[in-house]
Amino acid sequence: MERQDCSGSQGPPQGRSGAQPRGIKQLPRFDAGVMETYLDELRDMKAKVYQMFREHPELLPNVEEGLSKEEHRELVRRSLKVILQAGYSPLDFLARDPRKYFYLGECLAMVDLSLMVKSGVQYSLWGGSVLNLGSEAHRRRYYDDIAQLRLPGCFAMTELKHGSNVAALQTEAVLDVLSDEWVVHTPDEGAIKWWIGNAAEDGRAATVFARLKVPDPNGGPKLVDHGVHAFVVPIRDANGSTLPGVEIRDCGYKVGLNGIDNGAIRFTHVRVPRGNLLDRFASVDKSGRYSSPLTSQARRFAATLGELTGGRVGLVAGSVGVLKGAITIAVRYACLRQQFGPPDCPEVAIIDYQSTQLRLMPILATAYGLHFARGLLTDKYVDMKRTREPRLVEEVHALSAGLKAYTTSYTQAALSTCREACGGHGYAAVNRLGALRSDHDIFQTFEGDNTVLLQQVSAMLLKEYRQQFAGAPLTATYHYLRSALLGALPNNPLVTHDTEPRHLRDPVFLAKALEYRTARMLFTLSLRLRKAGPRLGAFHAWNKCLEHVLDLANAYVESVVYKTFLRAVEGCVDPECRRALKAMSDLFALRLIENDMMFRNDEYIAPSKAKAISRLTVSLCSELRGVALPLVDAFAIPDHILRAPIGLGGNGGTGPQPDIYKEYLHAAGFEV
Template structure:
């Protein structure tokens, strides 16, 4: 049978089973060094890699030190906190951050890079704290800043910044989440009183899962259908679609205001430190000036005006200003991934299991199966770190320039990277838990709590399935614009142009099995580009085929799996190209070698796992086998530097808080006694 670590040892397999192929016992001088007879990457200084990865590490060190000084603010998963206790802990932690001189809203307004960086720092402290901060500053504060006027900013900024005015982002309803355009809550202008009347017309329109609502929220940005009297004197109201309004919820003493009903959403799978609530409005009156009017305004007579000519453009502009939430979730998810991979790699490097006959046990990270589990996660974690940096930089440029093309690019990139990163991290959390065997199941080692808390990242700020469709829709739009009115042969040329020297049936490419070629960035980048171009081309053909007969909606639905695969392929290509730039920019040769190996592994693993390359005869069978062998070899090489690579994330033990993931020194000397700490966590005297 398998052990608690999921490893089947030679003595358990039966006498006739093959033994593990390991180097002689004499070569195994350290449990943290690989025992297989493969070449290793040159050692590097984790501090040098950390410096290259993180140009704001001083800020992270200060934040980490803040929680070293306040250990009482770090949630202990074994204490079984009630949701009320956890919420109080998060509230106190947020106030300590403010008292320490950090102003998330100031960062968001003036230096978004610092804002997103702070979110990543908080992700391994407590995801509830990160999300609570995001609700207050990115969603509530950000909506006021980005959708309102200068008057709104002057009125609300300081109170939101100092948490004197806790607020909510009331978009999602019981029956509508991602389909924001179909929200039912309404805001009807009463011309005589110069007020909006905000109302929940039916139970399905109750605002649901609203962060900060159950306990703290005193006001909310409420997304509602803006309705005004018909200027032509008709009896029906004119519906101008969904707009944002500031609606007070509670008085300074915490009492609900007239017409506002709030219920606690109760316990959730995770993030119970966030006070999610449900809100029903019954003819709540607010001043006309509480409309956040950057993209549309209504005067005292009820006349509606907007600089944007269509309801669709106004709606798109409104949602476009909210992309910061997706950027923040991407950063936080990367932070969680770093923590989980750190725990799993450190544990796997120290946990002893079986070994050659009459020899000491070996670390489970020396098993090929564990390397194939964890090394691709580590490589992808680095790739997503660099991609997150690209997204943040583009977001900052977009806010500075307001250039329309960049706005569109950031919208698509934030949608794609948020969906891909959060989906990948959630899967990786399960892989890390399994790689740590039974000890990964212990609550004290945090992998279970991280998995539960992070799960919802795949849903809020846009369900991942919906966001990936937005990416493919953008690609199809650009594709059709490029070939509008052109014959089909022109789009065939587009596909061919994406291949250049890597065309299918080119024997020099299709059959080349040399590692020099397989690790050539030109080959890897072109292969991933080919995959994206091929999928885009065939999706366009399928939609063109099914559209006339089924209609656009049903044609899209018939091709939906293709749509999602295209989006993922595009995002993976972007990640790899960003990874390559990071490799080229690293001046330290030892660090660069490890980065290059991880970028190769990232791309080769994708190519290995996609049957399209073989079906298209892009890769011959012998080449496919060579790629699989090379993936195994790269995982083995990276195993030798795995501890240094996770040490470069520089997550201190008091933030990681997982006994099996205690920090070491890259295998260069004595390692921490994880079992001693683990026993102490369980209550044994040691």
């Protein structure tokens, strides 16, 4: 069966069904390979990684088979070993070429999210914590064994009663001066380390985050608590038996990611050498004297957590990979699936219905926008690791927090939309949308709960805003905030009433509108906090404004994504690809403006203009429908990796289109 032509040139007249009218304006077709080349400078690496799994199909989990957690965990272990045997060293990538590390994570996301996360636990969390928080001596001692998987490890931060509030962790590491050892102990049940990846079965050591306590140098009876620090603590011997004082329990089945052996760990007076303190930011000598190049506990804590931003970058990459896969499945299915139509005429592909276009085209546009934003974040992370420039460290911290929160929340919602757009067939396990949704769900929580991360972004914006009006110099990243407040004229008739598509698709108008929204929210949030603070106190004032806090952070991230998207449009030299990218960037921004009542409440946009924007988004979705297939083919996810019968595409458009119903019947066990 040939796939329905999505150009719309032969579409039926507009009717009650909402099908696509004839003569609708269409974007020119383009070569998906040219778009892929523009999107993906590491595409050769992706092709080799995916070819490796073509040669090892037994490593690709079949969601129909309902693997037990033990079977899935073993499959993930074998996959990691095959990756290493093929010459890919994730830890080497992380240490020497982070772009390749994050790219590998994005590739693995559509193979198996459990595999991607398992790799992240071993190399980014366990390995990365040793490399980034330890000394050169720690690196020499552990690097090769971690890299070659001879020393599987854990990242033991989260506790039963504390997750996001890392500063309040309760696990203790008390220095015994006489034996020159740390005594790591879980003081109560609430301090049991919880959800620790690699702990239930594989981990032999862990980076344990605990309160560093030393005897009072002045001879006082109480220990001095220097706050949370990281320690390397062995948890199993070479035979896999737990060490004395270490108790580990399996966290059991989860909603998803059952290929990860999450465990809970309790320490009972476990002794480790003093040198097991990861001492990049603080050290303790044999006498118990504590020293640090950073003058305050708050600065040391911030520096420690700041070194762990790579985990968030990795989650952005993996989430973008999942989003690309989901929209690929949904678009390909929508282009083939036919349903209803005018009387006495053939049925119409569901992508010809306006409702389907309005569902899927904004997701496709956002997938492209987040792809470019992920590239921006990766580049800034690489520059930060190279220069250690304080301003860049702060920027990467905020951008990684915001993009992680925004991308994972958006992807999770998009997975549900894609499932619904595929109807009943989207509910079949074999088509993977349900499994992707379950596995990806936790991305919104780990490496920082999204609600907490968004608050960090808004707190950073408020800090910058206050510095600006206190006379501090503007930074290149945030200078637009004040200029947007001073320069935006909501009541200017030209801005407020112009309904011409030329104006509505003008990048200057779109960028200015999104900047105004961010600046307006920042201005009003600052006023609300200033008003409520003296009466309620800082904590309760913040809590009272929390919805506004979250909206501000999301608005800021969306403005960053749009401007990054716009630079990508401007950098594309192929005219057909550029027109498609421009249409998607326009749709991304217009959809945000259309859905935010603030623009109308502030009279930034008159009612007639709001209606014109709604009409234009419908029109852009229709135009993009015509090039939806090459746009998803440009993601170049081969069929053996996608593994969804309703979304197969002849290996990303490079081969003949498959009969997806035949593939689907075969997957269900029918002889065809």
